[in-house]
Amino acid sequence: MLDANIRSILMQVRDEAxxxxxxxSFLLHHEKSHLMRIGNNSVSLNTSEDLLRLxxxxxxxxxxxxxxxxxxxxxxDTVREVLASAREKARLATxxxxxxxxxxxxxxxxxxxxxxxxxxxxxxAVKAGAYGGIFSELGEEYNYSGSWSSGAMEIYLLTTSNSNxxxxxxxxQLFSVVLKHPExxxxxxxxxxxxxxxxxxxxxxxxxxxxxxxAYENSPGYKVEPGEYTVLFGAPALAEIVEMAAWxxxxxxxxxxxxxxxxxSSPGQSILGENISIADxxxxxxxxxxxxxxxxxxxxxxxxxxxxxxxxxxxxSGTAARYGREPTGHDTGSPSLVMDTGFGPGDPxxxxxxxxxxxxxPALHYVNIPSRSKGIFTGSSRFNAVLVENGEIxxxxxxxxxxxxFQNVLGNAAVISSRxxxxxxxxxxxxxxxxxxxxxxxxxxxxxxxTDSADSF
Amino acid sequence: xxxxxxxxxDITSNIARISSEGADYVDARYYMEDSSETLxxxxxxLEANDTTVQSGVGIRVxxxxxxxxAATSDPSGIHSCFDxxxxxxxxxxxxxxxxxxxGRLDPVRGSFSTPVEVDPFTVDLxxxxxxxxxxxxxxxxxxxxxxxxxxxxxxxxxxFQNSEGSEIRKDLVHTFGMxxxxxxxxxxxxxxxxxxxxxxxxGSAGWELMADPKQFLExxxxxxxxxxxxxxxxxLEYGRRTVILLPGQGHLQVHETIGHPLxxxxxxxxxxxxxGGSFVDLDSFGRLxxxxxxxxxxxxxxxxxxxxxxxxxxYGTPERDYLLIDRGLLVNALTSRxxxxxxxxxxxxxxxxxxGGAARASAFYRAPIDRMTNVNILPGNDGTLENIISAxxxxxIVDNPVSWSxxxxxxxxxxxxxxxxxxxxxxxxxxxxxxTYQGHTLDFYRSLSAVGDxxxxxxxxxxxxxxGEPNQVMQIGHGVPVVKFDDVISGERK
Ligand SMILES: [Zn+2]
Numbered sequence: 001m002l003d004a005n006i007r008s009i010l011m012q013v014r015d016e017a018x019x020x021x022x023x024x025s026f027l028l029h030h031e032k033s034h035l036m037r038i039g040n041n042s043v044s045l046n047t048s049e050d051l052l053r054l055x056x057x058x059x060x061x062x063x064x065x066x067x068x069x070x071x072x073x074x075x076x077d078t079v080r081e082v083l084a085s086a087r088e089k090a091r092l093a094t095x096x097x098x099x100x101x102x103x104x105x106x107x108x109x110x111x112x113x114x115x116x117x118x119x120x121x122x123x124x125a126v127k128a129g130a131y132g133g134i135f136s137e138l139g140e141e142y143n144y145s146g147s148w149s150s151g152a153m154e155i156y157l158l159t160t161s162n163s164n165x166x167x168x169x170x171x172x173q174l175f176s177v178v179l180k181h182p183e184x185x186x187x188x189x190x191x192x193x194x195x196x197x198x199x200x201x202x203x204x205x206x207x208x209x210x211x212x213x214x215a216y217e218n219s220p221g222y223k224v225e226p227g228e229y230t231v232l233f234g235a236p237a238l239a240e241i242v243e244m245a246a247w248x249x250x251x252x253x254x255x256x257x258x259x260x261x262x263x264x265s266s267p268g269q270s271i272l273g274e275n276i277s278i279a280d281x282x283x284x285x286x287x288x289x290x291x292x293x294x295x296x297x298x299x300x301x302x303x304x305x306x307x308x309x310x311x312x313x314x315x316x317s318g319t320a321a322r323y324g325r326e327p328t329g330h331d332t333g334s335p336s337l338v339m340d341t342g343f344g345p346g347d348p349x350x351x352x353x354x355x356x357x358x359x360x361x362p363a364l365h366y367v368n369i370p371s372r373s374k375g376i377f378t379g380s381s382r383f384n385a386v387l388v389e390n391g392e393i394x395x396x397x398x399x400x401x402x403x404x405x406f407q408n409v410l411g412n413a414a415v416i417s418s419r420x421x422x423x424x425x426x427x428x429x430x431x432x433x434x435x436x437x438x439x440x441x442x443x444x445x446x447x448x449x450x451t452d453s454a455d456s457f
Numbered sequence: 458x459x460x461x462x463x464x465x466x467d468i469t470s471n472i473a474r475i476s477s478e479g480a481d482y483v484d485a486r487y488y489m490e491d492s493s494e495t496l497x498x499x500x501x502x503l504e505a506n507d508t509t510v511q512s513g514v515g516i517r518v519x520x521x522x523x524x525x526x527a528a529t530s531d532p533s534g535i536h537s538c539f540d541x542x543x544x545x546x547x548x549x550x551x552x553x554x555x556x557x558x559x560g561r562l563d564p565v566r567g568s569f570s571t572p573v574e575v576d577p578f579t580v581d582l583x584x585x586x587x588x589x590x591x592x593x594x595x596x597x598x599x600x601x602x603x604x605x606x607x608x609x610x611x612x613x614x615x616x617f618q619n620s621e622g623s624e625i626r627k628d629l630v631h632t633f634g635m636x637x638x639x640x641x642x643x644x645x646x647x648x649x650x651x652x653x654x655x656x657x658x659x660g661s662a663g664w665e666l667m668a669d670p671k672q673f674l675e676x677x678x679x680x681x682x683x684x685x686x687x688x689x690x691x692x693l694e695y696g697r698r699t700v701i702l703l704p705g706q707g708h709l710q711v712h713e714t715i716g717h718p719l720x721x722x723x724x725x726x727x728x729x730x731x732x733g734g735s736f737v738d739l740d741s742f743g744r745l746x747x748x749x750x751x752x753x754x755x756x757x758x759x760x761x762x763x764x765x766x767x768x769x770x771x772y773g774t775p776e777r778d779y780l781l782i783d784r785g786l787l788v789n790a791l792t793s794r795x796x797x798x799x800x801x802x803x804x805x806x807x808x809x810x811x812x813g814g815a816a817r818a819s820a821f822y823r824a825p826i827d828r829m830t831n832v833n834i835l836p837g838n839d840g841t842l843e844n845i846i847s848a849x850x851x852x853x854i855v856d857n858p859v860s861w862s863x864x865x866x867x868x869x870x871x872x873x874x875x876x877x878x879x880x881x882x883x884x885x886x887x888x889x890x891x892x893t894y895q896g897h898t899l900d901f902y903r904s905l906s907a908v909g910d911x912x913x914x915x916x917x918x919x920x921x922x923x924x925g926e927p928n929q930v931m932q933i934g935h936g937v938p939v940v941k942f943d944d945v946i947s948g949e950r951k
Contacts (some may be wrong), residue, residue, distance in 0.1 A: 033927070035926060035927050037727075037730070039725075039726055039727035039728075039729070040554065040555045041554040041555070042549075042552060042554045042555050042556075043523055043524075043548075043550075044524065045549075045824055045926075046523070046524065046545040046549040047525075047526040047528075047824060047927065048526070048527045048528075048542075048545060049528055049822050050531075050534075051530060051822060052530070063503075064506060065506045065507075065512070066506065066507045066508075066725060067507070067508050067509075068507065068508070068510070069510055070510070070511035070512075070530055071510075071513070071530040071531075072530060072532070072533075073530040085508065089508065089582065092581070092583050093503050093506050094503050096503065097500075098502070124545060125548050125551065126553050128548060132551075143726060145726060145727070145729035145730040146730045147731065147926045149927070160586075167879075179730045180726070187734075187865075189730075229685040246687070257602070257603060258641060263645070263647075269625055322502070327688075365865045366862045366864075367735065367862065368861055368862040368873075370859060370871075370893055371859075371860075371891060372647070373646035373647050374646065378862045378871050380867045380869070382733070399868065401864075401869070401925075403949065426928035428926060428928045429927075429928040429929075447799075449950075451949070451950065452869060452871070452946075454868050456866070456868060457866075
């Protein structure tokens, strides 16, 4: 739990600030992270971090300033110094043309339903042992890479608006392994996610990779010529497409500023296929569940797209203030996007049994957006991508580029899996902020545009 | 953190302690200061007014050929942080098939400071705001729907020390800036025109870079005028044609398809679980014709005031100026000490004769990996931009990226740009919108048919290059001239 000394220091400085009439918020982020990286069948990095960050935002009428401090919060004076810097920045800032909405913890909350002490304290030797086991099970003749990030994080938020406190504690992990053939150069991968140490299972990774090994070992690569194809997207690819579609089309800012592919549509109008429903649901256990956002707003299920119709848009505090809207609890680094499942069979190959030639692209590499207004994305296949004919895997495919629109790919889904899958979308660039989406385990889209392919994997 | 002298003494004694316990190698980077300030004016509203301050120590221990790393921002926790790094290395050494070898080097003592006239952190916020607001005013127009003015300042004071007796002091300052105007085109789609702060390669990198009128102030009219034409322009049609890259786009082409594929850790397979691999292998050096004879590319390039100039890398190796590609032939890579040793051992020959000095970490709490420094294309002999245009029958000139997507081995790419100018029969004709182009890296560089002279060359700054796990964002420079490629697929198929 939160260090009692730090809590009392922050409450003390918050109370002092409130007494002086300062409008401020105090966000403490503490992480204990571990990451083991694998390269060339060895541990290439084994790293631990214990970092504490304090963000203080001061609102002075229409002026705002913020200061982030990374270091030890040992005394009230440290916090007072950070507050003084934020206050000075706010004093010298130019005023905004609109009134910012002050942060406010709406209700006192303390949540740790996704905290597992075994994962928080996981011995790095367990990770090394698991990788070693995978190498020997799948064969030492292959080249292995991977990474396994795990850790615990806590957030504590106070504001001068009231005496409420918001506290969140959680653990998370993201495991990956890449198996590469040293001569033929193809790559297979498997990932695992979760918030408990027990969510990880070596056997699952071995079984999933073993399923694909024969096709890769026994067939040369297949070069896909540009054209339109039926594509079976796996959960990681689907999660990436939905996440990008939401970021460019379902955020209030993009929409208000006419930059989004939904800009010409209003809530209630059809934007995607009738079988597509998307929500932000912080109560879905296949996501990392944050019950409040970084401005103190309570988060609850928030429908975005229902049966293809645009239902609502996500407004962070700044956008809401600027455009006179209500903030929707989306000032967070961790949205909990959920796409509804459909009626397809559990086995993706069974779903494409009568469909002739299908490209099975489980994951997309390096997706970007050439046109937000048109909803066009581009990215290429990498791991585990195969050509399927009448439900049978025929051959792995070379690196293949898709350039198409969200409207087309999410507008022409012929089959959507009835089974959901949690896809971890966390990165480790800044502070530890676990993100996961719950999406159908696959989706089959017709008429997907393949625009380029390489002569190699 | 307080009392730097005490912290340095603690570091010295702990390096000795862990070495005596049996470590192969130990180093520590102590960031006395690491500050970053970001200011964003969005339609004139100050939407970001943020400063981050951090300090701490990152410790790396090599034990039986395996790396362990740990970091702390707590000055009282240095002793235990060394223990944790050593323990992490011992655990890692249980699963090592390719032991890391650092070899033995003589100690290096030195210092590096970015040349700066005015430290941006000493400029009053009021003065910064006055300047940025003036820029924002310059972007205003009736048809302009959105304006963005961005400034980012970084300052780092770093002490490096290792178990071989090396001691290095670095004082780094970076100034980044961007201005952008946006407007709706005739189809109701948002178009944008922007410009990033660049350097000429000479001079300094402080506030004066931002305030130099030749940079932003004298370009606001051009940005508005190009945007005004862009919103009325026709879209680029699909086809094969010549593509001329201005440095605003060329630098990203170089970054993604020369820089990243030539990072030695990537070539050796240490980035496969995240960023990807490289189509280049150890046999390629001295043998692979990467591009036409007009292509010569360098690392570092002796550029004074770039974010990719830092004097000594985070292994303590001096940054070196050398060619990566010599008249089309691949000759070298972006390298660090451990990776050079491993590559030469694996190849059974001295593929790399020197260490490139390209190991970099983004913060005290990250371990160094092989990064770009300044990756540059050397100026050529094909004259000015106008000379290059007049020698082009059918093509486009493109500037500034909107989108970039690259294959996992950097073997193919797709770029979207802000603007294109059509070139017909040696003349610039009209502006075209939504330009994209794509290609396969080797075919593309082999089709390089003109390289501009030094009048077209400038150093573009990148402050968002992502790599590594845990992820690290790095600051890089790219000195690039105007470059022309033939027979490139551009635009999208209907
Ligand atoms: Zn990069």
